[in-house]
Amino acid sequence: xxxxxxxxxxxxxxxxxxxxxxxxxxxxTSRGQIFVIGFMDDYSIWDKGAYQFTxxxxxxxxSPLDLKLRATILCIVEAFFTANPDILLYICETxxxxxxxxxxxxxxxxxxxxxxxxxVMETAEVPDGHGAATCKGGARWRHKAFPASGAxxx
Numbered sequence: 001x002x003x004x005x006x007x008x009x010x011x012x013x014x015x016x017x018x019x020x021x022x023x024x025x026x027x028x029t030s031r032g033q034i035f036v037i038g039f040m041d042d043y044s045i046w047d048k049g050a051y052q053f054t055x056x057x058x059x060x061x062x063s064p065l066d067l068k069l070r071a072t073i074l075c076i077v078e079a080f081f082t083a084n085p086d087i088l089l090y091i092c093e094t095x096x097x098x099x100x101x102x103x104x105x106x107x108x109x110x111x112x113x114x115x116x117x118x119x120v121m122e123t124a125e126v127p128d129g130h131g132a133a134t135c136k137g138g139a140r141w142r143h144k145a146f147p148a149s150g151a152x153x154x
Contacts, residue, residue: 001039001051001086004079013075014068027072033059035069037076042089050087053077070109078115 003022010017015027017037025037038054055073057063080088110121 001041002083004076004083006079009075009079013072015072017072017076025076027069029063029066029069031061031063031066033057033061033063035059035063035073037073039080039088044089050089051080051084053080053088070112074109074113 001023004019004025006017006019006025009025013027015029017025017027019025023039027035027037029035034057036054036056036058038052038056040052040054041048042050042052044050063069077088107121
């Protein structure tokens with residue numbers, strides 16, 4: 001994964017963003033909560049060119065609707081696609097049973113995003129090995145200029 005332009009992110013995002021390893025980007029909200037926006041290679045689609053995208057509330061405190069956080073995360077995602085014309089997979093965290101809520105929130109963020117027509121987002125339930133949905137939603141998000149089939153990927 002190519003590095004994200006942190007200077008541009010911080011110029012556009014309402015909250016300050018920093019990184020320590022260029023795979024995890026940190027955001028501190030006005031309530032003092034720390035969120036980690038992470039990117040990791042995903043080999044479930046192709047050998048390269050797909051990444052998982054995670055949002056982790058490190059503070060483990062309830063996070064009320066925060067439009068500045070939404071705008072900051074969308075700036076980070078835009079920076080990802082500017083640097084990496086790849087596919088991003090968002091898989092909801094399932095440890096606390098709130099994955100359906102997270103999926104709905106992420107879809108709502110995307111639907112209110114001013115540049116949503118530039119991207120394609122497809123949602124799905126991800127089953128576990130026993131046929132149950134481990135995630136009441138996940139998303140595959142890609143720039144419209146990127147082929148959905150992955151043709152040309154190694």
